[in-house]
Amino acid sequence: QIDPKDYTFSGLKGKTVGRLPGKVAGQQFVIQDCENCSIYIFDHSATITIDDCVNCQIFLGPIKGSVFFRDCKDCKCVVACQQFRTRDCRKLEVFLCCATQPIIESSTSMKFGCFQYYYPELALQFKDAGLSIFNNTWSNIHDFTPVSGENNWGLLPENAVVQDYVPLPSSEELKAVRISTDATRSIIPITRGQRQKSSDESCLAVFFAGDYTTANARKLIDEMTGKGFQLVQTKEVSMKAEDANRVFQQCASEFIPLLEKGPVVALEFNGDGAVEGCRSTINDVFSGTKVFVSESKASASQDVDNFYNFADMQMGM
Numbered sequence: 001q002i003d004p005k006d007y008t009f010s011g012l013k014g015k016t017v018g019r020l021p022g023k024v025a026g027q028q029f030v031i032q033d034c035e036n037c038s039i040y041i042f043d044h045s046a047t048i049t050i051d052d053c054v055n056c057q058i059f060l061g062p063i064k065g066s067v068f069f070r071d072c073k074d075c076k077c078v079v080a081c082q083q084f085r086t087r088d089c090r091k092l093e094v095f096l097c098c099a100t101q102p103i104i105e106s107s108t109s110m111k112f113g114c115f116q117y118y119y120p121e122l123a124l125q126f127k128d129a130g131l132s133i134f135n136n137t138w139s140n141i142h143d144f145t146p147v148s149g150e151n152n153w154g155l156l157p158e159n160a161v162v163q164d165y166v167p168l169p170s171s172e173e174l175k176a177v178r179i180s181t182d183a184t185r186s187i188i189p190i191t192r193g194q195r196q197k198s199s200d201e202s203c204l205a206v207f208f209a210g211d212y213t214t215a216n217a218r219k220l221i222d223e224m225t226g227k228g229f230q231l232v233q234t235k236e237v238s239m240k241a242e243d244a245n246r247v248f249q250q251c252a253s254e255f256i257p258l259l260e261k262g263p264v265v266a267l268e269f270n271g272d273g274a275v276e277g278c279r280s281t282i283n284d285v286f287s288g289t290k291v292f293v294s295e296s297k298a299s300a301s302q303d304v305d306n307f308y309n310f311a312d313m314q315m316g317m
Contacts, residue, residue: 037053058079067081079115093110095156102142104143120178199274203277207220227281229269
């Protein structure tokens with residue numbers, strides 16, 4: 001028998017509380033009327049509602065459905081979810097991983113950054129919540145109630161460090177979780193999202209489903225960012241033959257047979273020389289793995305547009 005009290009934090013003041021991995025196990029969770037608290041949910045959940053919280057630091061592990069903040073203010077959060085919504089909130093700063101377009105409503109002074117966090121159980125929790133580490137539209141915010149001449153939201157500074165916002169837990173029980181907030185160890189690849197690109201040259205790389213797709217995509221990200229290129233966006237999505245024809249055009253036929261194995265993982269890199277850098281890295285590191293890479297600087301921006309237009313339609317953005 002499930003006791004709702006085990007899945008609720010209510011009316012707390014100045015406390016550090018949380019749930020260890022395995023303790024929520026896909027249930028719904030409620031956080032309400034908390035003030036000056038540090039709250040950590042180190043597990044996956046079905047949905048989470050957060051109401052009337054003030055000046056709290058909150059970490060929420062992967063949420064299969066939606067997270068909904070209502071009437072909260074001055075909170076700093078790290079959140080991974082399928083859907084993100086706020087209503088009547090003020091001054092929330094959120095490191096976000098969200099599979100769909102995040103929505104704010106009647107909310108002001110909202111700031112967003114890309115989710116960055118690691119602990120050993122987190123990868124499996126993403127899987128259990130049905131979330132892909134490559135589907136993160138953290139910066140593509142939809143403001144339901146825009147005010148003309150005002151901007152209700154913006155992006156956190158590029159060099160924002162998670163630990164400055166949501167510090168590691170101080171309680172003995174929660175210290176058992178082996179956390180790293182080092183950006184290079186983040187389970188989610190850190191993307192530029194809607195930030196200004198540094199160059200007018202981008203490159204699209206697409207990995208096809210197989211045993212090592214995730215590892216290969218991460219390896220290419222490490223190699224490319226190590227060379228100074230920037231990861232703009234990532235996407236994991238299923239493709240059909242007609243999609244491949246539209247996106248890969250004349251070389252579609254060599255990739256169509258690979259689509260039956262499962263979804264593809266696409267990466268957009270940006271920087272002067274990105275196409276050449278990406279092509280040579282793939283030749284050096286992934287010989288023998290079939291990867292689609294933009295042919296030239298001229299075709300690359302079209303590749304990126306073709307792929308992401310298709311993917312956004314698929315995801316119902």
